[in-house]
Amino acid sequence: MTTVTDHSHHGDAGKPSVGHEHDAHGGHGHGDHPDFVAHHFDTPEQQFDAGKLGIWLFLVTEILFFSGLFVAYTIYRTVHPEIFEYAHQFLNKYLGAINTGVLLFSSLTMAWGVRCAQLGKRWGLVNCLGLTLFCAAVFLGVKTFEYAEKYEKRLLWSGSFVSAPDLGKEAWGGKPAAHVLHVNMESDHATLNKRVEDDLGYIMKLWFWVLMLPLAMMLVGHWMNYRSLRSTGIGGLIAIIGIMAGIQTGLIIHHQLEPHGSEHGEVAHVEGDAHADPAKSGESDSELATDKADHEPKDAKTVEKELVAGNATETEIHQFDRAEQIPRNWSVFFSIYYFMTGLHAFHIIGGMIAITWLLVRAVNNEFHSLYFGPVDYVGLYWHLVDLIWIYLFPLLYLIH
Amino acid sequence: MAHSHHDEGHGHGHHGFAHVMPVPLLLTVFFVLLGLTWVTTWVSANVPLGSYELIVSMGIASVKAGLVMAFFMHMIHEKPFNIAIVFFSLVFVALFVGFTLHDKFEYKDQETEAVYDQIRLEQAK
Amino acid sequence: MATDISTTPGSHTQPVPPQTEPDYLHVSSGFSSWAFTLDHKRIGIMYLIGVMAAFALGGVFALILRTELLTPGPTIISADWYNQMFTLHGAVMVFLFIIPSIPGALGNFVVPIMLGTKDVAFPQMNLASFYLWVGGAIFFVAALLTGGLDTGWTFYTPYSTTTSTSVIAATFGAFILGFSSIFTGLNFIVTVHTMRAPGMSWFRIPLFVWAIYATAIIQVLATPVLGITLLMLIAERALGLGIFDPKMGGDPVLFQHFFWFYSHPAVYIMILPAMGIISELISTYSRRHIFGYRFIAFSSVGLALLGFLVWGHHMFTSGQSPAMSVIFSALTFSVAIPSAVKVFNWLATMYRGSISLATPMCYALAFLFLFTIGGLTGLFLGTLVVDVPLHDTYFVVAHFHYVMMGGTLIAFLGGIFHWWPKMTGKMYNEFWGQVSSVIVFLGFNLTFFPQFILGTRGMPRRYYNYVPEFQSLHVMSTVGAYVLGLGLTIALAVLIHSLMRGKKAPNNPWGAATLEWQTTSPPPLYNFNYEPVGRDPYALHEMEYDASIDGYKHNPELAKLAPAH
Numbered sequence A: 001m002t003t004v005t006d007h008s009h010h011g012d013a014g015k016p017s018v019g020h021e022h023d024a025h026g027g028h029g030h031g032d033h034p035d036f037v038a039h040h041f042d043t044p045e046q047q048f049d050a051g052k053l054g055i056w057l058f059l060v061t062e063i064l065f066f067s068g069l070f071v072a073y074t075i076y077r078t079v080h081p082e083i084f085e086y087a088h089q090f091l092n093k094y095l096g097a098i099n100t101g102v103l104l105f106s107s108l109t110m111a112w113g114v115r116c117a118q119l120g121k122r123w124g125l126v127n128c129l130g131l132t133l134f135c136a137a138v139f140l141g142v143k144t145f146e147y148a149e150k151y152e153k154r155l156l157w158s159g160s161f162v163s164a165p166d167l168g169k170e171a172w173g174g175k176p177a178a179h180v181l182h183v184n185m186e187s188d189h190a191t192l193n194k195r196v197e198d199d200l201g202y203i204m205k206l207w208f209w210v211l212m213l214p215l216a217m218m219l220v221g222h223w224m225n226y227r228s229l230r231s232t233g234i235g236g237l238i239a240i241i242g243i244m245a246g247i248q249t250g251l252i253i254h255h256q257l258e259p260h261g262s263e264h265g266e267v268a269h270v271e272g273d274a275h276a277d278p279a280k281s282g283e284s285d286s287e288l289a290t291d292k293a294d295h296e297p298k299d300a301k302t303v304e305k306e307l308v309a310g311n312a313t314e315t316e317i318h319q320f321d322r323a324e325q326i327p328r329n330w331s332v333f334f335s336i337y338y339f340m341t342g343l344h345a346f347h348i349i350g351g352m353i354a355i356t357w358l359l360v361r362a363v364n365n366e367f368h369s370l371y372f373g374p375v376d377y378v379g380l381y382w383h384l385v386d387l388i389w390i391y392l393f394p395l396l397y398l399i400h
Numbered sequence B: 001m002a003h004s005h006h007d008e009g010h011g012h013g014h015h016g017f018a019h020v021m022p023v024p025l026l027l028t029v030f031f032v033l034l035g036l037t038w039v040t041t042w043v044s045a046n047v048p049l050g051s052y053e054l055i056v057s058m059g060i061a062s063v064k065a066g067l068v069m070a071f072f073m074h075m076i077h078e079k080p081f082n083i084a085i086v087f088f089s090l091v092f093v094a095l096f097v098g099f100t101l102h103d104k105f106e107y108k109d110q111e112t113e114a115v116y117d118q119i120r121l122e123q124a125k
Numbered sequence C: 001m002a003t004d005i006s007t008t009p010g011s012h013t014q015p016v017p018p019q020t021e022p023d024y025l026h027v028s029s030g031f032s033s034w035a036f037t038l039d040h041k042r043i044g045i046m047y048l049i050g051v052m053a054a055f056a057l058g059g060v061f062a063l064i065l066r067t068e069l070l071t072p073g074p075t076i077i078s079a080d081w082y083n084q085m086f087t088l089h090g091a092v093m094v095f096l097f098i099i100p101s102i103p104g105a106l107g108n109f110v111v112p113i114m115l116g117t118k119d120v121a122f123p124q125m126n127l128a129s130f131y132l133w134v135g136g137a138i139f140f141v142a143a144l145l146t147g148g149l150d151t152g153w154t155f156y157t158p159y160s161t162t163t164s165t166s167v168i169a170a171t172f173g174a175f176i177l178g179f180s181s182i183f184t185g186l187n188f189i190v191t192v193h194t195m196r197a198p199g200m201s202w203f204r205i206p207l208f209v210w211a212i213y214a215t216a217i218i219q220v221l222a223t224p225v226l227g228i229t230l231l232m233l234i235a236e237r238a239l240g241l242g243i244f245d246p247k248m249g250g251d252p253v254l255f256q257h258f259f260w261f262y263s264h265p266a267v268y269i270m271i272l273p274a275m276g277i278i279s280e281l282i283s284t285y286s287r288r289h290i291f292g293y294r295f296i297a298f299s300s301v302g303l304a305l306l307g308f309l310v311w312g313h314h315m316f317t318s319g320q321s322p323a324m325s326v327i328f329s330a331l332t333f334s335v336a337i338p339s340a341v342k343v344f345n346w347l348a349t350m351y352r353g354s355i356s357l358a359t360p361m362c363y364a365l366a367f368l369f370l371f372t373i374g375g376l377t378g379l380f381l382g383t384l385v386v387d388v389p390l391h392d393t394y395f396v397v398a399h400f401h402y403v404m405m406g407g408t409l410i411a412f413l414g415g416i417f418h419w420w421p422k423m424t425g426k427m428y429n430e431f432w433g434q435v436s437s438v439i440v441f442l443g444f445n446l447t448f449f450p451q452f453i454l455g456t457r458g459m460p461r462r463y464y465n466y467v468p469e470f471q472s473l474h475v476m477s478t479v480g481a482y483v484l485g486l487g488l489t490i491a492l493a494v495l496i497h498s499l500m501r502g503k504k505a506p507n508n509p510w511g512a513a514t515l516e517w518q519t520t521s522p523p524p525l526y527n528f529n530y531e532p533v534g535r536d537p538y539a540l541h542e543m544e545y546d547a548s549i550d551g552y553k554h555n556p557e558l559a560k561l562a563p564a565h
């Protein structure tokens, strides 16, 4: 046991006693206590250590949370490698690589931000956090394009490939089946890009109006000399401008890559052929009856027509797939892809909210060498989200 | 009291209990990470590695992860216990993957969906 | 003021100063002073009320089930309702009651005081944990009202992805409850590491805190896997993910791996805190220093870790490969070692002790008896060849009720009676407390012992109907359930009576040496009105009875007379 002196220290012995600035907070009889230290902690260091251990434990829960998906991936890939070899061609590895770089850069700015917070550099921290938000928005912008494009081609999770009776209920969105990759993908690109751009333009307009809120807060705060309101306004402005710029940049990156891109260029036979997925649409009981009536094998052309029209039976689809050497159940690749990247994107959004909160507090000049914990903790979380992407990128995009 | 190293603003890079990372170090790490991303993408597109591909890409990813953890996440200055719990958690992930995968391997040759195909064909008749 | 008191030398001589400030119950009042409280004690009390309500709900389901099984064929409810009742009984008891009960209610109340700190490390997160529990409970009730749930609490695929009942509401509820559990566990780990009073070295931490700490390790490591499993189940059901669907090349056995990777360790989330309570009770009411402190402490952590290696023993007959079954069966025996270490140390503590049969000790003795039966029958089930005929029979039902109810619930009751004077400042009627423990013990055995026999004779679990030959055993079990219900009602009545009529509790009515008994009853807002110092939590011989207050006081002179332990 360490010697217990007449000073009152909680926690592990050896905590330095800090904080002899006077403060009127001694009402509970626990001594001098700086504002930034919560009442149940004795020293800034104890508070920091508790937070640090807490965030590491939280990261451990995140690791185990994602581990379930990595296990599912590993099991499925081990048993069905052919699905991954076939389906990866629908992902653009250059977009994936660029997004990896964007996230790495955001990790750099975040780490730099922690440094600024430790040194008490207010505007340095604000810049770093703003840049991090910008990168997050670029990442999500590119991701939105990737998702939108796959949606357009109906490259969706397996449930959407299976007709309603097979799921025992209405499938997702009420319009199951019929996914046909059309022969002419190029022309689709143009319409798709146009549409997503229109949507994004609309979202941008929305963001612009959202911008008015922090602007008003800033002005009112300034006018009333109400500091924290003004800081919230400025922080919010920086965050939203960063996000808007990020989405725009994501759009530009996608445009630079996609039209000449390798989306399907890598695998020639996909480009040329009409491809059908194991699918059928709206199969009713009567169709089932006809299905039973003519189970004789049809020729490939007929089946393909039926596939395009969405009338093929599941058996026919399987036969067609086999003839075209399309692996069975290849849509499960997209199930895994959407689940993993979707959950990751969800974590990105959570991080963006946390960074915005930090941004406001940074503008308010709350961080210094004895109190930078929140920046450090959010930073650690952000790096973990980056780490997960570092593994997702090769696992999903770089299969060959 | 033991080791009261609380000399604010003085000393060598000690700002309270903060461990400040020098900017050149952060930048170096970032460019190395970027380089590794380029390498792994380039290799994937241009070098036919066959069954080694997964090992190579996961190896590069792990090097990147190590760099992020060591420098961006300040693990080189972290308390040993905090480092330990992270690696400890990876042991449990390994356990999870290992046992489950081992069980699955026992059945690898039985293709359940082939059985299902058979059933569908039967039904169609 | 504390500043004056803190100048007293931090030795063993700390008189508890007279109460000068209001206790935590009276420091503020009104709805929002409870709803937005950050005080771990108030959060603990809210948890206590919540889990008791959940237990009452699950208990009503249990009585309905037992009544239905009074006769073969339909008795009071239809087969569909029966399926829903056993599912909801299991889900409510596991997710809403057993898992949060001891850590959430008693752990929250006593752990920070035992460590000599003002609060847990993250009070806001602690409150969030409680509200997440409430949120999860709302989803469960929603599932109950919108089509029920008939999958069993295990949510096995493919049935859970195809049944028409409210699987998504219930699984989402369990998902939220998982986060509640994670927040509680994370908070306790950080609190134990960073918030201990001076002098509170690792081996002066009371064994209840060690048990809660070990539990917290499991909560942090295992619960996220439940979270992702349930999320995948929701996606499988709503979107057709394909991972667990054999038609899509997926594997339903994989779901069971996922589920039991959490749910076997979760068994230790349920039982470890109970073991911690028993360590406190046995020592206090035998008036002896705990025997084998370090063995008990390390066996808690050992159980927490070994608990991760055995999940496959739930899958011996459900398609797991024979090779893995053999491995898991062998590993399962290893968990018997730390469990037995604890039981032997408790018995050694009682040996030549001056045992007082106060109500908490009655419950502790019941625990020893019931947990031993539950643990040993677990070994039968862990044995591969024995499990094959016993799997999914009433033998399994009896086994886990002996562990979960005979273990956790009984210990929870013992803990409530033990800490009740500290929590409320009121004493309860000792005689009726003892009566409740005896009736609960008898009723419990009458309910569940016949189920062992039913199981070995081949009565499958979760069945609505049975052959007439089984009726006499089923009748015994049903009668036992009502006796058990009576005993629990008496226990509740004793507690409510004490709130209204109980006499004021002294600071230390039991002569325990842990820190929570060295402050006022109930404690002040920041737990101590002096600066506490960690010391041997089982130095019971230093506690001296003072008839004038009908309680114990610390007498440092007695330390010198201490018999070697």
Ligand SMILES: [Cu+2]
Binding pocket: C263, C264, C267, C310, C311, C313, C314
């Ligand atoms: Cu188990």
